[in-house]
Amino acid sequence: MTSTLKISHLTKRFQAVEALTGVSLAVEPGMRVALLGHNGAGKSTLMKIVLGLIPFDGGTVEVCGAAPGSPRARAQVAYLPENAAFHPALTGEEQIRQYLSLRGENPRQAMDLLARVGLADAARRRIGTYSKGMRQRVGLAQTLIGRPKLLVLDEPTSGLDPVSRRDFYALLDGLAAEGAAILLSSHVLTEVEARTDRILILSRGRLVAEGTLADLRHRAALPVALHVTPANGYAADLAAVLPGARPGAGGQLHLDCPQSEKLALLARIAGQGARVADLDLVPPSLEDIYSHFSRRDGQ
Ligand SMILES: Nc1ncnc2c1ncn2[C@@H]1O[C@H](COP(=O)(O)OP(=O)(O)OP(=O)(O)O)[C@@H](O)[C@H]1O
Structure with a gap:
């Protein structure tokens, strides 16, 4: 399969700052990829290079088989900045019609595009009256002009409430299902965990980790947390057979266990039979995995 975006050994320097060093990655059609990193990690720089907005110093970048910023690449890439700004006096329909005209497309598509992002009913209202979530949807409608093959979204859900976020990701799921590749940056790890196929840190x-959440979880090999609830009167007995267990609220016992010892420990707990009232097993979250990889070089 031809990658929608292919980056090899990309390097970018701003005076003394090495903003990107030897970054290589590929994004395939239909893939939803999350770009994570602390402030200043290089996410926006990477996106700007993909969009052809700034030059790079070394390596290669191919966007839909073309050079970033070339007419062929620009025709197939769409960008949604973190805070998309629109003219407040225009209606959603007028704004999208204007963008369609600028792109040389038929302005009559505006209502269809707005319907796709759930704004059909509000299309004839001024954007000044829209909520932040609705404005982001106008932004997404604008990115859909010309059926782009690659969507570059810079923190697209920042400032959105949980329901608007969920709706926004549902829209992205639909676009990915139609074959669009999506590269998005986010600081909200829980939503990325559930709604993307691949994670880049x-x-x-430097790209310090890349893979599915399962890959990264496996590679990080972080301990699993176990929360054991003893049956009435058996707390001391269980604590005796679970060395290292820490007492917690409600009489629970907490343990951290290396992945390689998880099954043996579960068998030991199961062997306690009715002395155990309940057991919760909590795998490392994306936040734990993210901290593990992004702190490796001392950040
Ligand atoms: N035009 C510029 N001139 C000088 N340094 C820059 C410039 N643009 C970015 N940098 C530096 O390059 C590094 C990467 O910045 P970048 O904006 O790509 O990070 P980011 O991961 O997008 O951060 P954030 O999450 O805060 O948006 C930072 O050290 C930043 O200060």
Whole structure:
């Protein structure tokens, strides 16, 4: 399969700052990729290079088989900045019609595009009356002009409430299902965990981890947390057979266990039979995994 976006050994320097160092990655059609990293990690720089807005110093970048910023690449890429700004006096329909005209497309598509992002009913209201979530949808409608093959979304859900976020990701799911590749940056790890196929972690301009959440979880090999609730009167007995268990609220016992010892420990707990009232097993969250990888170089 031809990658929609292919980056090899990309390097970018701003005077003394090495913003990107040897970054290589590929995004395939229909893939939803999350770009994570601390402030200053290089996410925006990477996006700007993909969009052809700034030059790079070394390596290669191919956007839909073309050079970033070339007419062929620009025709197939769409960008949604973190805070998309629109003219408050225009209606959603007028704004999208204007963008369609600028792109040389038929302005009559505006209502269809707005309907796709759930704004059909509000299309004839001024954007000044829209909520932040609705404005982001106008932004997404604008990115859909010309059926782009790659969507670059810079923190697209920042400032949105949980329901608007969920709706926004549902729209992205639909676009990915139609074959669009999506590269988005986010600081909200829980939503990325559930709604993307691949995770890239940048730290000080270097790609320190890349893969599915399962890959990263496996590679990080972080301990699993176990919360054991003893049956009435058996707390001391269980604590005796679970060395290292820490007492917690409600009489629970907490344990951290290396992945390699998880099954043996579960068998030991199961062997306690009715002395155990309940057991919760909590795998490392994306936040734990993110901290593990992004702190490796001392950040
Ligand atoms: N035009 C510029 N001139 C000088 N340094 C820059 C410029 N643009 C970015 N940098 C530096 O390059 C590094 C990467 O910045 P970048 O904006 O890509 O990070 P980011 O991961 O997008 O951060 P954030 O999450 O805060 O948006 C930072 O050290 C930043 O200060």
